[in-house]
Amino acid sequence: MTPETDRSNEEVADLVGKLVAPEEADGAERRRLLGRLSKALARSAKNARGSGAGRGRWLADVFVNIAQRLPIRDYATLQEHHYGLTGEQLADDLVRTAAKATTAIGAVGGALAAAEFAAPPLLLSAPAQLVAETLVVAAIEVKLLAELHEVYGVSVEGNGSQRAAAYTMAWSKQRGVNPLTPGSATFALGAAAKTALRNRLMRTLGRHLTTLGPFLTGAVAGGALNRAATKRLAEAVRADLRRQRALPPA
Incomplete structure (x- = not known):
């Protein structure tokens, strides 16, 4: 990986971090950040010289770098940030917040694509x-x-990069992490895991291609598709986690 690619990928991770931050951002700020992110990704792809299947590998590598830098809040911090909610109510609020965020990103991204169309x-x-x-x-x-x-209360052991890899792989499979699975505590993204991640990212990208339509149809479609997908993921993960561990005391 070249120094130029490293710099581009660091810029990409920083911009994604700002867009993922729990603080509310207005539509204009999201559009500005998404525009900057698009340009940074274009530079990263050019530096990586990826094409065809190589672009899928590039996309997975970029996302692994992003995932390792995501700020994951512990239970106490989540309670503090969500007005003291606990248990299922806290989980409900997390899902609502995430669905609202992906809806907003889909609406902005769809509107940008519509403008280009x-x-x-x-x-x-x-x-x-x-x-x-x-x-x-x-x-x-x-x-x-x-x-x-x-x-x-389902603990995923390991250092920061190992936990990020475990959560990333779980997202690829659209399910929770099972800490009892052999090797889960020392999880690393090997070739098979990266293939699964690449496939999931490419399917997600394919879904977003449906927002490439005229006028406001892209914005409406982008927001609705993202909201539905985020809720489906949350339902599947929560079902897995309920089976694994009872909720901690309220």
């Missing part, structure tokens, strides 16, 4: 915007998945 000379820049939306939505969902583990 309406201006044919700029159409070629639209895919970078959809890649940006894909990475931000995936990051929001991985963060949600990780914090649901905190709420349900």
Whole structure:
């Protein structure tokens, strides 16, 4: 990996972190950050010289770097940030917040893509915007998945990068982490795991391609599709976690 690629990927991770932050951002700020992220991703892809299947590998590598830097709050911090809620109510609020965030990103990303669709000379820049939306939505969902583990008291052992890898792989499979699975405490993203991650990211990107439509249809479709997908993920993960561990005392 070249120094230019490293710098581009660090910029990408920083911008995604700002878009994933729990603080509310208005639509104008989201559009500004997504625009910057699109340009940074275009530079990263160019530096990586990826094409075809290589682009999928590049996308997975970029996301692994992002996932390792996501700030995952512990149970006490989550309670503090969510007005003292506990248990299922806290989990419900986390899901509502994440779904609201992915809806907003989908609406902004869809609107950007719609604007590009309406201006044919700029159409070629639209895919970078959809890649940006894909990475931000995936990051929001991985963060949600990780914090649901905190709420349900399901501990994922290991250092920061190992835990990030475990949550990323769980997102790829759309389920919770089972800490009883052999090797889960020393989880690392090997070739098979990276293939699963790449496939999940490419499916998510494919979903976002449906937002490439004229006028406001992209914004409406982008928001609705993201909200539904985030809720489906949350339902599957929560079902897994309930089976694994009872809720901690309120």
